[in-house]
């Protein structure tokens with residue numbers, strides 16, 4: 360079972376959109392797929408039209424009063440299940456801080472479903488919290504959407520710096536651009552500049568598209584109602600690339616794939632200079 364976290368310190372960058380649409384791509388490719396909504400906003404749950412069975416979900420999960428498999432709901436799509444969220448997850452951090460090994464919580468919770476799924480997508484709340492640390496520990500890859508703007512890149516650099524301080528070689532960060540509006544010079548230049556640097560962004564990028572916003576209206580993944588749209592094809596391409604990169608990981612050293620954070624900072628500083636000229 361592979362675990363992919365859609366995560367970023369920054370809010371509103373496309374974490375939920377990527378969790379929903381990549382999970383759908385995974386299920387369509389024949390993999391048994393689970394989306395675990397870890398955000399009290401419960402946006403992924405809303406997209407899949409499911410609600411949790413337990414009202415005090417955060418507390419019962421952290422205390423181990425229920426197993427994760429008891430929280431799984433089916434979606435209307437084949438091979439795609441969801442662990443939905445509700446507002447009670449706002450207390451998850453506080454509950455975790457009182458547990459013995461907070462950073463191991465997700466790893467052990469996921470053991471209950473380890474035989475049931477090929478791929479798990481964690482839809483994370485923004486921020487860098489105790490829950491995030493547990494996410495970093497259990498994930499095979501951290502999928503980090505970034506809008507091609509300074510604040511998004513800065514949040515990515517902050518995350519990489521944090522992971523580096525904890526032994527970055529244990530983590531695999533796969534950043535990609537989302538909500539790219541190629542009519543904007545800033546977006547075009549930022550994407551081109553980043554792709555020319557040793558930061559290994561995924562090549563596939565998700566365009567800005569009102570159809571992605573429509574997923575919240577239709578409450579369904581994009582490819583289920585507009586499979587040939589540019590954004591749906593971009594998510595499919597992104598999923599292929601993620602799978603390839605995670606496969607290829609066995610052959611390559613992690614530190615080759617991920618530059619040290621000081622380099623990231625330098626690159627972002629260069630990029631700022633470049634923009635100022």
Ligand SMILES: Nc1ncnc2c1ncn2[C@@H]1O[C@H](COP(=O)(O)OP(=O)(O)OP(=O)(O)O)[C@@H](O)[C@H]1O
Nearest residue numbers: 370371372373374375376485538566567568571572
């Ligand atoms: N490619 C896109 N094009 C246009 N709109 C998008 C795109 N991706 C996401 N959106 C919209 O932008 C908003 C934020 O996206 P999303 O909820 O996926 O971000 P998030 O990182 O999960 O946010 P949060 O940090 O609040 O959890 C949503 O209204 C979503 O529909």
Ligand SMILES: [Mg+2]
Nearest residue numbers: 374375398402
């Ligand atoms: Mg979200």
